[in-house]
Amino acid sequence: MTTSNELTGAQILCRALLEQGVDVLFGYPGGAIMPFYHALPEFPGLRHVLVRHEQAAAHAADGYARASGRPGVCVATSGPGATNLVTGLATAHMDNTPVVAITGQVPRAMMGRDAFQETDIIGITQPITKHSVLVEDVADLADAVREAFAVATEGRPGPVLVDIPKDVQTAKGRWAEGGREGSGAGGGEPVPAPAELLDEAVRLLGTAHRPLIMAGHGVILADAYEELRALAERTGIPVITTLLGISGFPESHPLHLGMPGMHGEVHVNRAIQQADLILGVGLRFDDRVTGNLAGFARGAKVVHIDLDPSEIGKNVPTAVGLVGDAREVLRALLQRVPARDCEGWRAEIAGLVRPRTDSFRAGLGPEAILDAIQAASQGRCTIVSDVGQHQMWVAKLFRYQRPNTHITSGGLGTMGFAVPAAMGVTLARPDEPVWAISGDGGFQMNMQEMATMVQENIPVKMAVFNNGYLGMVRQWQQFFHGRRYSATPIWSPDYVKLAEAYGIPGRRIDSAEGLEDAVRAAVERPGPALLEFMIEQEANVFPMIPPGATLSDAIEDEPAPVRLVPA
Amino acid sequence: MSATHALTVLLEDRLITFTRAVGLLRRRNLPVRSIAVGPTATPGVSRLTIMMHSDEATAGRAVQHLQKLIGVREAAAFPARDGVARELALVKVRASAERYGELLDVVQLYHAAIIDDAPDATIVELTGSEAFVLSGLRALERFDVVEVARTGTVALAPSTN
Numbered sequence: 001m002t003t004s005n006e007l008t009g010a011q012i013l014c015r016a017l018l019e020q021g022v023d024v025l026f027g028y029p030g031g032a033i034m035p036f037y038h039a040l041p042e043f044p045g046l047r048h049v050l051v052r053h054e055q056a057a058a059h060a061a062d063g064y065a066r067a068s069g070r071p072g073v074c075v076a077t078s079g080p081g082a083t084n085l086v087t088g089l090a091t092a093h094m095d096n097t098p099v100v101a102i103t104g105q106v107p108r109a110m111m112g113r114d115a116f117q118e119t120d121i122i123g124i125t126q127p128i129t130k131h132s133v134l135v136e137d138v139a140d141l142a143d144a145v146r147e148a149f150a151v152a153t154e155g156r157p158g159p160v161l162v163d164i165p166k167d168v169q170t171a172k173g174r175w176a177e178g179g180r181e182g183s184g185a186g187g188g189e190p191v192p193a194p195a196e197l198l199d200e201a202v203r204l205l206g207t208a209h210r211p212l213i214m215a216g217h218g219v220i221l222a223d224a225y226e227e228l229r230a231l232a233e234r235t236g237i238p239v240i241t242t243l244l245g246i247s248g249f250p251e252s253h254p255l256h257l258g259m260p261g262m263h264g265e266v267h268v269n270r271a272i273q274q275a276d277l278i279l280g281v282g283l284r285f286d287d288r289v290t291g292n293l294a295g296f297a298r299g300a301k302v303v304h305i306d307l308d309p310s311e312i313g314k315n316v317p318t319a320v321g322l323v324g325d326a327r328e329v330l331r332a333l334l335q336r337v338p339a340r341d342c343e344g345w346r347a348e349i350a351g352l353v354r355p356r357t358d359s360f361r362a363g364l365g366p367e368a369i370l371d372a373i374q375a376a377s378q379g380r381c382t383i384v385s386d387v388g389q390h391q392m393w394v395a396k397l398f399r400y401q402r403p404n405t406h407i408t409s410g411g412l413g414t415m416g417f418a419v420p421a422a423m424g425v426t427l428a429r430p431d432e433p434v435w436a437i438s439g440d441g442g443f444q445m446n447m448q449e450m451a452t453m454v455q456e457n458i459p460v461k462m463a464v465f466n467n468g469y470l471g472m473v474r475q476w477q478q479f480f481h482g483r484r485y486s487a488t489p490i491w492s493p494d495y496v497k498l499a500e501a502y503g504i505p506g507r508r509i510d511s512a513e514g515l516e517d518a519v520r521a522a523v524e525r526p527g528p529a530l531l532e533f534m535i536e537q538e539a540n541v542f543p544m545i546p547p548g549a550t551l552s553d554a555i556e557d558e559p560a561p562v563r564l565v566p567a
Numbered sequence: 568m569s570a571t572h573a574l575t576v577l578l579e580d581r582l583i584t585f586t587r588a589v590g591l592l593r594r595r596n597l598p599v600r601s602i603a604v605g606p607t608a609t610p611g612v613s614r615l616t617i618m619m620h621s622d623e624a625t626a627g628r629a630v631q632h633l634q635k636l637i638g639v640r641e642a643a644a645f646p647a648r649d650g651v652a653r654e655l656a657l658v659k660v661r662a663s664a665e666r667y668g669e670l671l672d673v674v675q676l677y678h679a680a681i682i683d684d685a686p687d688a689t690i691v692e693l694t695g696s697e698a699f700v701l702s703g704l705r706a707l708e709r710f711d712v713v714e715v716a717r718t719g720t721v722a723l724a725p726s727t728n
Contacts, residue, residue: 127594131637134583310632310635314628
């Protein structure tokens with residue numbers, strides 16, 4: 001080979017990204033990643049989105065991955081650039097999103113000497129990445145990138161960080177076409193669930209009197225919508241969707257029950273407490289879902305389908321653990337399970353349903369707002385929510401029909417997620433409106449990304465639920481901390497003027513009047529738009545299971561008991 | 568039921584893989600009693616032995632978590648009493664001339680060895696199960712113990728055939 005076949009590490013990195021099918025990167029340049037940015041213009045297939053803060057790059061990559069099913073990529077320099085990715089990577093890690101983070105690092109000779117902008121990002125991100133690798137030789141660079149994408153996507157997905165010293169980016173090396181085997185992550189190829197376990201699960205599904213299906217994020221990650229629906233319809237078993245399982249099962253379906261857990265509907269939680277069998281599909285039995293474990297579904301046997309064997313029995317005692325991809329295992333069950341109907345049990349649950357009693361100032365409640373959003377795009381839109389009260393309303397009140405149209409930070413509960421994540425979702429789904437719905441707290445955490453939307457022409461439709469409080473914390477203060485509203489009143493700028501300063505049309509809506517027109521105008525007008533909804537200040541999310549209580553102990557309505565939180 | 572379990576992990580002998588494995592033990596809040604690491608017969612592969620006091624399910628889940636780490640080739644757990652578990656301790660003691668014979672008696676009783684005998688201190692090598700080593704240490708505490716270095720336990724599961 002002649003030297004003309006040699007590329008810089010930075011060029012090899014770009015080629016390796018293209019080889020992996022990457023078409024968009026979210027990033028921010030800086031000293032230690034400059035060689036990569038120098039090479040980038042030579043590779044027009046790689047669209048770079050310049051964010052305004054690296055945290056947004058990680059969330060945008062996460063949103064892109066969740067919406068497209070392909071890994072999202074973010075890029076940052078060493079030191080503060082890399083540390084700013086941390087919250088985004090932790091978010092992706094908790095929700096099992098395939099994200100590949102590329103970070104620059106100080107030159108090898110400087111490493112370990114507290115060089116300018118040096119930080120041990122491998123060490124920092126170890127607990128919040130699926131894997132991380134420091135590339136110490138340009139000859140290893142392409143394979144390191146290939147491995148990163150393989151690890152991020154194989155088995156239970158997760159974020160992977162590739163740290164590349166500046167002198168490795170400038171070093172010359174040869175490009176060799178890829179072709180590498182699996183990463184070995186997760187202990188190799190998944191073994192199909194043994195027939196005797198499937199038979200036992202089928203026996204339980206066929207004989208239980210009060211069975212439930214609880215569907216989690218695994219249904220969406222495994223693209224198991226059809227199988228889940230077929231199993232539910234074959235057996236007549238009602239389906240509960242966890243926060244991250246929402247949109248894994250159509251909400252108009254008569255077998256759909258709703259969301260369980262801390263803010264789950266009363267009839268859903270009661271059904272869990274009365275069930276004699278729970279088929280869990282791709283969920284972690286997280287504490288926000290189960291409430292106090294000692295009092296969770298005490299009469300129910302649990303059949304748990306999960307790709308990760310370490311999840312089986314982690315939180316709840318499990319009668320049958322079926323390790324595998326949700327789609328594969330559901331298919332295997334479908335081949336075996338006899339048809340039945342759970343009519344009596346469903347009627348029993350229907351008797352537990354509570355009428356909604358929420359009332360909101362000037363009729364501008366989340367229900368009306370979400371109805372207007374639904375109507376404006378005939379339901380063809382993707383909703384990205386932030387964290388807090390609005391997140392629960394968005395989870396419970398929007399009627400999700402299409403798969404994977406609800407995206408939120410579930411496990412980590414990251415405020416500030418919605419706006420940057422929605423940028424990634426929008427680039428993955430250019431043909432439908434993508435809404436970033438935030439509270440006034442979370443919106444202010446990453447609202448700088450409006451500049452990114454304008455510069456990069458990313459038409460995110462932003463909705464801010466403004467109640468002047470960090471509402472969920474205020475609600476806890478009201479219920480459990482003697483109404484001491486410590487540090488929860490939050491001032492907001494004039495969002496309409498702020499949006500206009502960025503060149504984005506904004507509108508404030510303070511009553512139900514004109515609501516639908518305003519939402520429709522935001523959807524129909526090309527480009528980003530901002531709607532600020534002035535909602536009731538002290539509205540609460542009901543029902544609520546107090547922390548530490550069981551699913552049987554819901555607070556259902558005002559006035560809430562005032563009591564101090566136990567130590 | 569809680570018991571001492573041995574986790575044996577074969578992993579690539581790089582510090583990053585070792586820190587990943589050990590970091591996982593901390594992150595999962597596992598009741599670790601000792602950690603020992605050293606090379607194996609296979610070049611590039613180290614053996615990490617973790618002793619933890621837990622029920623079987625916790626030990627099993629620790630294995631499942633360890634198996635997910637890139638760079639971990641194999642991980643297994645077994646109750647320590649089912650396998651062979653040993654540790655080594657080096658104990659630097661000072662014994663006066665009058666009590667030196669007594670020290671030799673303790674060394675003999677614990678099948679220990681004197682591996683360094685300087686005028687001001689003696690280094691005793693003690694090998695055995697954790698309980699045996701602890702018992703030997705207690706016996707040596709009759710003298711002036713200056714320093715103790717223990718390896719942590721290494722263990723092998725019995726072969727099954």
